[in-house]
Each structure stands twice: as C-alpha cells, then as structure tokens.
Amino acid sequence: MGLDDKISNAAQEAVGKAKQGIGDATDNERLEAEGHKDEASANAKQAGEHVKDAGKDVKDTFK
Secondary structure, eight states, X not given: OOHHHHHHHHHHHHHHHHHHHHHHHTTOHHHHHHHHHHHHHHHHHHXXXXXXXXXXXXXXXXX
C-alpha cells in the first residue's frame, strides 16, 4: 500500500467518524449515516490494499 493511499484512506475514515459524531450530536440521521458510509468505504479500501500487499509478499517469497 502506498503512502498516499494510506493517508487518503485514513483521512476518509477520520472524516467519516467526524460526520458520525456531528450527526449524532445534532440528531442528523442523514449525516450520521453518511459518516458510517464514508468510514466503511475507507475500511474496505484499506482491506483491499492489505490483500494486495499480502499477495505481493507471497509472490516475493517464491522468487
């Protein structure tokens, strides 16, 4: 996973958590749901990058 991807995913996750908190504090269900979506999207991207990294590690092991 490249550093740019890690930073982007972490930022998206942080924005999602912030939206959730603000939505919860203001009883804005739409904003809270959008925050959940943003955080889940960032987590999915991070998981995909981890799978790619693991595949690369396995490939490098058998070189």
